[in-house]
Amino acid sequence: MKKVYQGKTKDVFALDNGNYLLKFKDDCTGKDGVFDPGENSVGLTIEGVGDVNLRMSIYFFEKINVAGILTHYVSADLQNTTMEVLPAKVFGKGLEVICRYKAVGSFYRRYSDYCQLGQDLPAYVETTFKNDEKGDPLVTKDGLVDLGVMTAQQYDDLKEMTQKITKIVADDLKAKGLDLYDIKFEFGYDANGNVMLIDEIASGNMRVYKDGEYIDPMTLNKLFFA
Numbered sequence: 001m002k003k004v005y006q007g008k009t010k011d012v013f014a015l016d017n018g019n020y021l022l023k024f025k026d027d028c029t030g031k032d033g034v035f036d037p038g039e040n041s042v043g044l045t046i047e048g049v050g051d052v053n054l055r056m057s058i059y060f061f062e063k064i065n066v067a068g069i070l071t072h073y074v075s076a077d078l079q080n081t082t083m084e085v086l087p088a089k090v091f092g093k094g095l096e097v098i099c100r101y102k103a104v105g106s107f108y109r110r111y112s113d114y115c116q117l118g119q120d121l122p123a124y125v126e127t128t129f130k131n132d133e134k135g136d137p138l139v140t141k142d143g144l145v146d147l148g149v150m151t152a153q154q155y156d157d158l159k160e161m162t163q164k165i166t167k168i169v170a171d172d173l174k175a176k177g178l179d180l181y182d183i184k185f186e187f188g189y190d191a192n193g194n195v196m197l198i199d200e201i202a203s204g205n206m207r208v209y210k211d212g213e214y215i216d217p218m219t220l221n222k223l224f225f226a
Contacts, residue, residue, distance in 0.1 A: 057083065178210050
């Protein structure tokens with residue numbers, strides 16, 4: 001296998017069949033030895049975190065595939081902490097998509113003049129360019145289309161897929177007594193331009209509460225697989 005990309009929490013290898021292999025690592029983003037999914041650099045290593053991130057990704061990718069929503073997921077090998085995925089191109093230099101059920105975090109900081117902390121949101125979707133130096137700037141549908149990052153149809157598909165996937169995740173968490181406030185995804189597209197969910201679906205990419213109390217990602221993993 002040929003390593004084609006070394007990421008903060010995953011490495012990517014090219015396979016002979018044209019697909020790619022993601023190797024999940026125990027490295028975590030954080031600062032001064034404290035885990036923080038919002039940080040942009042590796043801050044610590046937690047034994048087993050790659051395994052639980054892969055397990056949660058497998059669980060949800062398989063469920064999303066069954067629902068008929070296009071993803072890059074093919075198969076996984078828990079023993080080697082790897083996931084085989086279909087080839088996909090990212091939008092622009094990378095696009096993150098957030099779906100929000102509650103007004104918290106950066107949404108509340110931006111729009112606190114117009115909302116109450118924690119108020120309900122109707123599966124609100126927002127998109128940001130992946131750019132650490134610029135603080136992952138927000139971009140609208142018009143911006144994405146006018147800048148040639150995607151077509152209007154691709155955006156509409158992406159938004160619909162995001163809301164459907166978020167409901168799948170939220171319903172599963174709800175069954176365990178957990179409330180999803182928001183979640184972050186990454187999307188790309190295949191050779192025919194079809195939008196597909198890529199990367200991972202892990203606890204570090206979602207904000208979850210239980211009885212009004214925030215659940216940190218490592219605790220969430222334990223509760224989810226209990």
